[in-house]
Amino acid sequence: MPGFAVKAERDQQVKDRVSAAFGERISGMEQERDLLCIQVRKEALHDLLRNLRDELGFHFLTTCCGMHFPGEAQEFGLVYHLHNMRAGHRIRVKCRTTANDLEFQTATDLWATANWMEREAWDFFGIKFKGHPNLKRILNMEDFPAFPMRKDYPLEDPTRQDKDDRFFGR
Amino acid sequence: MSQQPPTDFWSKDLVEGRDLRELTTLNLGPTHPATHGIFQNVLTMDGEIILDAQQTIGYIHRAFEKIAERRPFYQITTLTDRMNYCSAPINNMGWHMTVEKLLNIELPDRVQYMRVIVMELARIADHIICNTIIGQDVGATTPFLYVYQWRERIYEVYEEICGARLTTNMGRIGGWERNWSDTVWAKTKAIVKELPASLKEFDNMLLRNRIFMDRTIGCGPISGERALQYGFTGPNLRAAGVDYDVRVADPYSGYNEFDFIIPVGTNGDTYDRFTVRQEEMRQSLSIIRQALEKLEKMSDKTTFRADVPEWVLPPKEEVYSAMEPLIWHFKIVMGETEVPVGEVYHCVEGGNGELGFYLVSDGGRAPFRLHLRRPCYIYYQAFPEMIKGSMLSDAIITMSSMNVIAGELDA
Amino acid sequence: MSEQRGIERPRPTIVKAPEGHSGEGFFATRVDQAIGLARANSLWPLPFATSCCGIEFMSTMSSHYDLSRFGMERLSFSPRQSDLLMVMGTIAKKMAPVLRDVYMQMAEPKWVLSMGACACTGGIFDSYSVLQGIDRVIPVDVYIPGCPPRPEQVIDGILRIQELARNESLRRRYSKEYQDLLTKYAID
Numbered sequence: 001m002p003g004f005a006v007k008a009e010r011d012q013q014v015k016d017r018v019s020a021a022f023g024e025r026i027s028g029m030e031q032e033r034d035l036l037c038i039q040v041r042k043e044a045l046h047d048l049l050r051n052l053r054d055e056l057g058f059h060f061l062t063t064c065c066g067m068h069f070p071g072e073a074q075e076f077g078l079v080y081h082l083h084n085m086r087a088g089h090r091i092r093v094k095c096r097t098t099a100n101d102l103e104f105q106t107a108t109d110l111w112a113t114a115n116w117m118e119r120e121a122w123d124f125f126g127i128k129f130k131g132h133p134n135l136k137r138i139l140n141m142e143d144f145p146a147f148p149m150r151k152d153y154p155l156e157d158p159t160r161q162d163k164d165d166r167f168f169g170r
Numbered sequence: 171m172s173q174q175p176p177t178d179f180w181s182k183d184l185v186e187g188r189d190l191r192e193l194t195t196l197n198l199g200p201t202h203p204a205t206h207g208i209f210q211n212v213l214t215m216d217g218e219i220i221l222d223a224q225q226t227i228g229y230i231h232r233a234f235e236k237i238a239e240r241r242p243f244y245q246i247t248t249l250t251d252r253m254n255y256c257s258a259p260i261n262n263m264g265w266h267m268t269v270e271k272l273l274n275i276e277l278p279d280r281v282q283y284m285r286v287i288v289m290e291l292a293r294i295a296d297h298i299i300c301n302t303i304i305g306q307d308v309g310a311t312t313p314f315l316y317v318y319q320w321r322e323r324i325y326e327v328y329e330e331i332c333g334a335r336l337t338t339n340m341g342r343i344g345g346w347e348r349n350w351s352d353t354v355w356a357k358t359k360a361i362v363k364e365l366p367a368s369l370k371e372f373d374n375m376l377l378r379n380r381i382f383m384d385r386t387i388g389c390g391p392i393s394g395e396r397a398l399q400y401g402f403t404g405p406n407l408r409a410a411g412v413d414y415d416v417r418v419a420d421p422y423s424g425y426n427e428f429d430f431i432i433p434v435g436t437n438g439d440t441y442d443r444f445t446v447r448q449e450e451m452r453q454s455l456s457i458i459r460q461a462l463e464k465l466e467k468m469s470d471k472t473t474f475r476a477d478v479p480e481w482v483l484p485p486k487e488e489v490y491s492a493m494e495p496l497i498w499h500f501k502i503v504m505g506e507t508e509v510p511v512g513e514v515y516h517c518v519e520g521g522n523g524e525l526g527f528y529l530v531s532d533g534g535r536a537p538f539r540l541h542l543r544r545p546c547y548i549y550y551q552a553f554p555e556m557i558k559g560s561m562l563s564d565a566i567i568t569m570s571s572m573n574v575i576a577g578e579l580d581a
Numbered sequence: 582m583s584e585q586r587g588i589e590r591p592r593p594t595i596v597k598a599p600e601g602h603s604g605e606g607f608f609a610t611r612v613d614q615a616i617g618l619a620r621a622n623s624l625w626p627l628p629f630a631t632s633c634c635g636i637e638f639m640s641t642m643s644s645h646y647d648l649s650r651f652g653m654e655r656l657s658f659s660p661r662q663s664d665l666l667m668v669m670g671t672i673a674k675k676m677a678p679v680l681r682d683v684y685m686q687m688a689e690p691k692w693v694l695s696m697g698a699c700a701c702t703g704g705i706f707d708s709y710s711v712l713q714g715i716d717r718v719i720p721v722d723v724y725i726p727g728c729p730p731r732p733e734q735v736i737d738g739i740l741r742i743q744e745l746a747r748n749e750s751l752r753r754r755y756s757k758e759y760q761d762l763l764t765k766y767a768i769d
Contacts (some may be wrong), residue, residue, distance in 0.1 A: 024395055053385055063528065081526070088420065148236060
């Protein structure tokens with residue numbers, strides 16, 4: 001199967017230690033293709049990330065992105081990809097929240113790189129981060145009125161008048 | 171209140187309660203001759219020394235991630251070209267590998283070695299731009315004019331393979347669109363044979379040049395720990411002393427069968443970034459040489475795609491003459507084949523570091539979510555920290571040595 | 582050497598002279614044609630390079646395709662000192678005010694060259710953040726299609742700008758038509 005070499009032993013080790021330390025606050029742990037994926041409840045997210053970084057060696061934050069699942073109860077989410085370079089082990093952490101409680105704890109105190117990643121999540125999805133030093137829009141204009149990566153925001157430029165709907169499959 | 175002249179000119183509390191420095195605010199960008207791309211830095215300066223930088227990016231935000239939610243997989247390749255456009259084939263191959271990972275397609279060795287050749291050519295092309303532009307920003311214009319010619323030679327190889335020079339849209343999910351012609355092999359061998367001499371000239375011009383060394387050593391340094399904290403990857407991280415290379419850590423496309431060195435610097439300053447890239451170009455040439463040898467030894471000289479009819483577009487001659495390929499072509503283009511539901515994360519070693527694709531598929535023709543882990547976006551955050559305390563001209567060189575490509579920064 | 586191989590090579594000329602009367606030590610022609618000749622062959626471009634087209638422009642500038650053959654030796658990044666604004670690459674809506682400022686800072690006569698599909702019409706990026714063509718904010722003289730256009734196409738575009746510069750009437754910038762054009766773009 002193409003992909004990263006599955007480190008079954010390490011995955012099992014992480015699974016055991018994380019479930020021992022967090023118990024009920026983890027909502028799920030499953031193997032998605034070649035990466036172990038931990039679903040965590042919002043309150044425990046920051047603690048889990050700290051635990052992974054300090055105790056389990058995941059010292060590198062590869063990326064953090066927002067997700068929008070329209071129609072589901074837990075509409076918004078965050079996905080972190082962490083990397084333990086010394087052991088060559090990667091892991092994915094997911095966390096969901098509802099639309100009216102759209103705030104997570106910031107990870108900038110754990111990794112300096114989370115700064116702009118969280119700003120991007122704010123810009124695109126409207127996900128707030130408690131404790132972020134500078135939560136402003138980063139890629140869109142400061143006064144942009146909406147959160148464009150949400151599924152209900154249209155992709156195309158609304159000011160164009162030259163598009164014929166017949167040809168655009170609408 | 172003491173009125174004696176200050177002994178330490180740069181210290182803040184020179185006279186009790188008064189800050190005698192005159193701070194200037196200088197706007198650097200977004201249109202500026204020396205910034206490679208459009209991003210803005212508002213610098214707070216004390217004379218010539220930079221104290222702080224406020225960054226504004228997003229001047230070329232093209233909403234790749236949003237557009238990708240509306241395009242079938244094979245159309246997203248054209249978007250990936252335009253991220254790090256100096257080394258477009260690496261982005262293309264990275265995307266193809268991500269989709270192949272999702273669809274569980276195994277590639278024949280020959281296809282993988284061909285991909286390696288193209289990716290390493292792209293890496294050389296990217297480093298040529300970065301290093302010659304460092305030279306130009308320092309004041310040495312000659313390398314840019316002479317070594318840039320090699321990019322034209324690499325473009326000729328790209329043109330022969332896929333028809334385009336810069337934004338290549340090269341290859342297909344599952345391999346290549348056609349077998350490479352003899353010209354490709356001849357031109358690649360010519361590059362491998364002749365580029366080292368040019369690189370040696372380039373080295374002679376700058377590497378032990380007293381002026382260049384004085385300018386770049388100690389300019390914009392960053393330590394290994396801070397670099398890892400900031401998510402650095404690629405030549406910038408290797409210059410800071412950490413030997414992390416995705417080709418070695420998580421090999422893809424047959425890289426584990428190749429023998430190459432990862433050059434690593436010590437201080438993480440501009441000189442180290444320059445020398446790391448110089449050496450990487452040589453290592454890339456060595457990898458291409460090895461790949462050419464491997465391909466020479468293989469008896470199979472015709473395979474150019476994986477044998478997976480549900481996902482790999484059949485050659486046009488077959489589509490126009492036989493029934494099955496016609497049906498497969500229709501199904502693939504119209505999106506009638508079943509895409510598995512799932513998520514994958516795949517990364518390749520781009521010209522600037524770990525270029526990652528996080529693809530979430532819900533079974534539809536287009537991805538549900540595609541997140542691009544763009545190395546430039548991630549490491550550019552560290553720029554204010556790297557230039558704090560240095561002079562404006564040093565900040566310019568630091569920026570150009572980091573190889574910030576605006577397309578990848580904003581996506 | 583070309584004589585040895587029997588190849589007929591034309592004598593290189595620098596520029597084609599306009600029509601006029603010439604004699605011993607003088608050449609008389611119309612003022613606007615002389616000025617047009619000078620302007621066309623010494624345009625100072627401002628490379629407003631934002632993305633991939635900028636790299637193709639770099640290829641056009643460097644020795645293989647050599648744009649300085651056409652008089653574009655001196656690139657200026659200061660709008661006050663340039664004649665030709667070459668917009669190369671995608672212009673996002675965030676960047677559009679900056680582009681307008683740069684255009685307004687240029688002195689007349691000025692020409693605008695829109696290189697690449699993104700600058701002409703928004704290109705493949707039909708999205709909320711990309712300006713669908715720079716002619717929504719500034720008037721454009723020549724459009725070069727392509728994604729990115731080959732250096733030969735860029736040179737073709739430059740030659741057309743040179744044609745425009747060569748044949749432009751000296752009163753054009755004061756004419757009502759031109760003033761109306763500027764008013765349409767809210768530029769005074």
